[in-house]
């Protein structure tokens with residue numbers, strides 16, 4: 534299985550956050566730490582996050598609401614952290630789409646083991662993990678993109694958007710459909726978001742002709 538990648542830790546207690554960070558970093562992960570739920574959601578936009586660890590009790594929201602907000606727009610693996618050791622919370626957390634649940638006080642080593650287990654379940658390896666479109670190569674296992682052999686850093690959304698287009702080269706995919714596939718059904722921002730991300734992709738890839746705009750229909754990927 535792929536190692537490393539970025540893990541988002543949303544936890545308002547610095548002691549716990551730095552402990553978790555130390556263990557994850559020792560295991561080869563990069564850690565983005567957010568103290569509040571709103572910062573956590575921003576971090577998801579800014580970084581290519583592979584998994585999120587959410588504390589249940591946060592200053593501005595709780596882990597359940599945050600998990601719901603993440604689930605509304607992605608399938609990102611989520612591990613919940615909580616001081617509450619009540620079965621009802623565990624059930625609620627899993628119903629909301631959390632992939633696992635760790636009760637405080639926890640052993641950091643156990644948390645890291647759970648993270649690996651969740652990633653293994655969430656990211657099964659298949660033979661079609663690599664897509665090639667012209668000189669653009671996408672690898673779903675490492676969520677990495679390269680153009681003519683040179684790595685290009687994409688956000689999670691940009692990667693997913695490009696992946697969906699590259700899966701069906703030459704086929705027009707509507708904005709609504711892209712919004713649904715990449716952002717999730719309940720994303721409130723509208724199709725303008727898709728346009729903005731396509732523009733970013735074109736700029737980052739340096740291949741403006743790769744993703745064509747089809748008027749009143751959507752976008753299609755045309756490998757050069």
Ligand code: CA
Pocket residue numbers: 544545546588589590591
């Ligand atoms: Ca807390």
